[in-house]
Amino acid sequence: xxxxxxxxxxxxxxxxxxxxNMFLRWFLYFVLILFASYFxxxxxxxxxxxxxxxxEIRQGTLLTWPSSLNFDSWLxxxxxxxxxxxxxxxxxxxxxxxxMVVPAVFFSTFIGAMTGYVLTKWxxxxxxxxxxxxxxGCFIPFQAIxxxxxxxxxxxxxxxxxxxxxxxxxxxxxxxxxxxxRNYYISVPTELVKAARIDGAGFxxxxxxxxxxxxxxxxxxxxxxxxxxxxxxxxxxxxxxxxEAAPIQVALNNMVLSSTSVKEYNVDMASAIIAGIxxxxxxxxxxxxxxxxxxxxxxKG
Amino acid sequence: xxxxxxxxxxxxxxxxxxxxxxxxxxxxxLWTLYISFTNSKILPKYELWGFGQYEKLWASxxxxxxxxxLLVFTALFxxxxxxxGIILAIFLDQKIRAEGVxxxxxLYPMALSFIVTGTAWKWILNPTxxxxxxxxxxxxxxxxxxxxxxREMAIYTIVIAGVxxxxxxxxxxxxAGLRSVEDEIIKAAKIDGAGLFTVYWKILLxxxxxxxxxxxxxxxxxxxxxYDLIVALTQGGPGIxxxxxxxxxxxxxxxxxxxxxxxxxxxxxxxxVAAVIIPYLYSELRRENAR
Numbered sequence: 001x002x003x004x005x006x007x008x009x010x011x012x013x014x015x016x017x018x019x020x021n022m023f024l025r026w027f028l029y030f031v032l033i034l035f036a037s038y039f040x041x042x043x044x045x046x047x048x049x050x051x052x053x054x055x056e057i058r059q060g061t062l063l064t065w066p067s068s069l070n071f072d073s074w075l076x077x078x079x080x081x082x083x084x085x086x087x088x089x090x091x092x093x094x095x096x097x098x099x100m101v102v103p104a105v106f107f108s109t110f111i112g113a114m115t116g117y118v119l120t121k122w123x124x125x126x127x128x129x130x131x132x133x134x135x136x137g138c139f140i141p142f143q144a145i146x147x148x149x150x151x152x153x154x155x156x157x158x159x160x161x162x163x164x165x166x167x168x169x170x171x172x173x174x175x176x177x178x179x180x181x182r183n184y185y186i187s188v189p190t191e192l193v194k195a196a197r198i199d200g201a202g203f204x205x206x207x208x209x210x211x212x213x214x215x216x217x218x219x220x221x222x223x224x225x226x227x228x229x230x231x232x233x234x235x236x237x238x239x240x241x242x243x244e245a246a247p248i249q250v251a252l253n254n255m256v257l258s259s260t261s262v263k264e265y266n267v268d269m270a271s272a273i274i275a276g277i278x279x280x281x282x283x284x285x286x287x288x289x290x291x292x293x294x295x296x297x298x299x300k301g
Numbered sequence: 302x303x304x305x306x307x308x309x310x311x312x313x314x315x316x317x318x319x320x321x322x323x324x325x326x327x328x329x330x331l332w333t334l335y336i337s338f339t340n341s342k343i344l345p346k347y348e349l350w351g352f353g354q355y356e357k358l359w360a361s362x363x364x365x366x367x368x369x370x371l372l373v374f375t376a377l378f379x380x381x382x383x384x385x386g387i388i389l390a391i392f393l394d395q396k397i398r399a400e401g402v403x404x405x406x407x408l409y410p411m412a413l414s415f416i417v418t419g420t421a422w423k424w425i426l427n428p429t430x431x432x433x434x435x436x437x438x439x440x441x442x443x444x445x446x447x448x449x450x451x452r453e454m455a456i457y458t459i460v461i462a463g464v465x466x467x468x469x470x471x472x473x474x475x476x477a478g479l480r481s482v483e484d485e486i487i488k489a490a491k492i493d494g495a496g497l498f499t500v501y502w503k504i505l506l507x508x509x510x511x512x513x514x515x516x517x518x519x520x521x522x523x524x525x526x527x528y529d530l531i532v533a534l535t536q537g538g539p540g541i542x543x544x545x546x547x548x549x550x551x552x553x554x555x556x557x558x559x560x561x562x563x564x565x566x567x568x569x570x571x572x573x574v575a576a577v578i579i580p581y582l583y584s585e586l587r588r589e590n591a592r
Contacts, residue, residue: 232414283412
């Protein structure tokens with residue numbers, strides 16, 4: 001009798017916890033999906049708005065679906081309306097950004113790889129201090145270097161040019177690229193390098209024959225990090241360039257702010273999507289590496 | 302000669318990085334520091350002028366508003382990012398279906414520039430055609446949402462957009478932290494009769510102390526530097542109600558010809574960042590050496 005009672009109450013309890021569990025599960029999914037919609041909402045609004053006509057925008061709300069897929073505002077955002085002066089569109093600035101990003105990513109990654117290699121495999125007295133010296137560069141607020149940088153670019157004759165921005169982004173990328181490569185190479189066994197040195201391999205041979213072949217993951221992480229940072233930069237772009245040399249983020253901001261006549265939200269949204277698409281594609285294709293860079297080097301604002 | 306070259310090759314290879322950073326980071330910061338002690342207006346002057354610029358800075362109403370805004374923004378930004386980040390990380394840690402998809406959604410804003418997302422939020426928050434209209438059309442006729450053009454409330458729109466952009470990042474940090482905890486610890490606690498809530502509250506979250514610390518440092522760092530988002534969303538307005546130190550600095554330097562004053566404001570930002578970063582670097586290095 002006693003046994004029986006206990007058994008049934010256990011069963012009750014089990015049943016109860018099953019229901020609470022199920023309820024908790026539903027609650028879990030509800031909250032997760034609620035947040036997912038908060039995060040997806042602006043992207044949805046951007047896409048939908050860019051596909052509407054201004055008439056539809058005025059009549060509908062943020063959420064209404066466009067009556068037809070209308071890519072006109074994308075064409076206007078990319079190539080303009082073709083009436084000459086005062087017609088601003090993103091195409092030339094998109095290419096400015098490409099011309100800026102490719103060399104800046106290449107140089108900063110290369111310098112970072114070399115420095116990381118020296119700091120881990122050719123250690124010398126005080127190398128930790130050198131690392132700390134470089135690392136601090138990740139953290140400085142760039143406001144503290146804007147004024148002298150503007151003057152330096154002027155003196156060098158490369159202010160308001162893509163070359164100037166390549167220099168700026170290369171220099172201020174070095175602390176991050178060094179950090180990435182240093183932290184990666186430190187886990188590569190030094191015995192490999194020592195053995196190669198005994199066999200008579202030199203500094204560059206060891207780098208290109210031993211370290212470079214196993215560096216693919218960290219190169220991907222670094223390139224994605226640098227690409228995203230430089231593509232998305234606004235502070236340097238807006239301070240050191242204007243007019244025709246501006247990168248795409250600056251052009252986007254000018255476009256959105258300067259519509260003199262009627263505000264064309266559909267064109268604004270199409271422009272924003274165009275400016276965001278390259279990094280978004282990289283993120284979707286290589287999210288794993290993006291997150292790795294983010295969690296190991298994310299100190300930049 | 303050749304021998305010397307061979308022996309010093311590593312240092313020669315490293316020289317460009319050290320030289321560039323030495324000049325463009327340390328040299329430039331020192332230059333800015335020096336200029337902050339001069340009476341430079343449109344062009345830098347090199348005669349020392351004492352602390353005049355700092356006195357002017359802290360007497361400036363605009364600077365005080367900037368600092369005030371920064372404190373409000375930082376506090377809210379930190380709280381919301383960390384709370385949302387932790388909730389999402391813990392919930393995602395429950396063997397959720399489609400975890401990968403959800404994670405991708407939470408984190409994608411980090412791949413976009415503040416200018417892109419600021420443009421989107423500006424459109425969403427605009428009082429005529431944005432959220433306000435959405436709710437009115439849904440039947441809430443008296444619904445008003447004019448924060449973007451409201452002096453008192455505009456700063457909170459920057460918080461909304463900032464949290465949206467960065468909360469997923471805190472989620473990623475905490476999720477990585479939770480996943481690195483060994484299963485045995487959780488199992489042992491469960492055998493001892495601890496419920497799921499107790500496991501997280503009493504055991505796992507306290508273990509996440511370093512992750513809290515890292516998130517704190519990174520978020521404070523982001524907020525002190527925030528510039529792009531404000532430019533895209535409010536340009537510091539309405540009036541100067543949403544101005545912040547980074548915006549103050551660039552405006553003083555490049556629009557108002559107050560080079561000395563802008564250098565002083567830049568140094569204040571530098572010191573604020575240093576106050577957060579130096580203890581962080583110190584503890585990180587100690588941890589690394591302890592390993």
